[in-house]
Amino acid sequence: MSSPIPTKDAKIELKNVHKRFGKKIVLHDLSLTIPKGKSLVVIGGSGSGKSVMLKCMLGIIRPEKGSIKVDGKEVTRLPGSDREKVLTKFGMLFQNAALFDSLPVWENVAFGLIQGRNMRRKDAKDIAIEKLGQVGLAPEVGDLHPAELSGGMQKRVGLARAIATDPEIIFFDEPTTGLDPIMADVINDLIVNSVKELGATALSITHDMASARKIADYIAMIYKGEIIWAGTRDEVDQSGNEYVDQFIHGRADGPIQMDVLKP
Amino acid sequence: MNPLAIIGNVVLTALGETGRLSLFTWTAVTHILRPPLYWRLIGQQMMRIGYFSLPVVALTSFFTGGVLALQIYYGSDQFNSESIVATIVALGITRELGPVLAGLMVAGRAAAAIAAELGTMRVTEQIDALTTLSTNPFKYLVVPRIVAAVITLPALVFVGDVIGIFGGFVVGTQSLDFNSGVYIKTTVDFLELDDVTSGLIKSSIFGFIIAVMGCYQGFHSKGGALGVGRATTNAVVISSILILAANYVMTSLFFSS
């Protein structure tokens, strides 16, 4: 495996992380570094373990083996209260948005401010409305409930919630799926801005190569629970790796075989 | 399959489940004892678990009080039935039937609702999302429900006690031709504070069982709509059985001496 991602000044460092569900091995000796203040995009086929990897870093899923360090501190075996402290650094956009359907949209966005930071509800609402504006949603949307929104709108509310607390580390699980190309580009800009202006460290998962090229400083490819290639954004076209080539050009023929019945 | 292996499997599963439930309960209790508590959420849950259960509990208690009066009347020699009916209705309702019936009714309403709500939150990753927003799901979801249930069940049962005794009174005076003054006086004379408080203590425990079971099943549900459905059923069935078992244990403790 090539590893041109610099390992010093790492914000997050995964080493030999192992995770299985029953007999199925999902993460297999996965190692990855996310440099501070940079944007890393992870690409990889459906079911290759990308979402599971994010959840391991957040402590939602506990890996069997391996180490995960955030700011040099081991986080895999933290007790509850310490974990909460580490998690204040994170913002997360879930693949399916995972909005709280019992709360109105604005309270979803303001949740981390009200509960996590004890901000007054009125102040938090103002910030929430502002963040909704940044993802292209009108203030009126704030008073609706998540069930009243379209899929793409839910995704954007999830995005607004992820960035509402101006976290140091932001995870985006497929930020642009389900969005039209114009809105996708708005979201790309938003992610780039979060990293450039706020100095956040971003880890995004995407299948959308246009988006990956726009938001990434570094790109890594995961295949069968392992990082098989990593490099800068510009290197991805000359990776010399057949798997990466097949993926970025979206070819059905190649070393990656999809388990589908051929006619 | 080897029958011994089957038995072994069942025992292991049951032990594992008991262990998980104990750990869950312990975690919940430690969070209740450690501030802060979300009072706004506790208030909200008190409305849902307690206030909205009032009609069901009131109706159940009323008819139970009435039917109790009828049965005691038919079963006793009709000579001094007036005082016997009044006494046994009052004791039966406050000590046993009030708390148990309210417990079972609320188990059907609230344990199911809690399991379904938290189960849906689990399978749609809302509980994971809570964690990432540095909010402890135990503090935010489990504790308010437990505290609300433990506080509101005794209140519900107290109202149920009054209505149940009133049900016996209505049947006694309207269809059995008892004298209303005598009926009330007998009830007041025979009923002791301990009868009522024992029932209220029981109902508090039932509230705890209902909320813990609902939350536990919801938290551990997996696999979409089917899993949530299963969690809901389990929450109602298991909490009902636990309520009846706990009631037996508490009755033998309270009234043995």
Ligand SMILES: Nc1ncnc2c1ncn2[C@@H]1O[C@H](COP(=O)(O)OP(=O)(O)OP(=O)(O)O)[C@@H](O)[C@H]1O
């Ligand atoms: N809670 C779970 N229990 C059992 N298996 C799971 C669980 N979560 C994920 N898996 C399995 O782990 C594998 C990787 O899942 P993951 O969600 O990480 O895929 P992914 O790379 O994010 O795919 P996609 O691009 O489709 O979102 C899948 O095969 C899935 O079946």
Ligand SMILES: [Mg+2]
């Ligand atoms: Mg995924």
